Amino acid sequence: MDIRKKAATTVGALALAFAGILGAAGQSAAASNGQQIVFADTRGDTYSVYLVGTNQNGEHATICFNTPNRNTYVGGWWWKGEVSYIGWAGANCTGASRGSYRATVPTYQTDTDWYTISN
Known part of the structure; x- marks a missing residue:
């Protein structure tokens, strides 16, 4: 050569x-600085979720996502600390509220990058 x-x-x-x-x-x-969210629709009547919290950069972030499945993976958005979320009866965060919830998303998990929240 x-x-x-x-x-x-x-x-x-x-x-x-x-x-x-x-x-x-x-x-x-x-x-190592936040988790992606999985929404588990345990009630079976939630078709979208509005989520508010802090992203991996410490910035305020919001998202509305549709939940077509019992478990909806919301990739590409990284969260940490306390998040608040509201379930909605319609797509695109419309219709009747299905309840409001809070969760604390860990900064780090040893076995996965996904954190499950549910209604």
């Missing part, structure tokens, strides 16, 4: 290794 091919191979391998490290850092950094 000539020197140019060897150098290109080495640079390529280093780039892949570095990309793998960077990709892992984003996930683990968020996972």
Whole structure:
């Protein structure tokens, strides 16, 4: 193998290794400073949820999400500390309220990045 091919191979391998490290850092950094939410519709009558709380950066955050399944995973949003949420009878946080709730989302869990809240 000539020197140019060897150098290109080495640079390529280093780039892949570095990309793998960077990709892992984003996930683990968020996972150690907040959790994603799973909403468990134990009542079976909640079709959307309005959630208010603190994100992984310590900023106030709100989201309305539809709950088409008994367990709805809300990925891409990271929460920590106290969250408040209201269940709604209709999609897009409309209709009659199905109750208001509070939960304390841990900053870190050893076995998962998902924290379950329910009605």
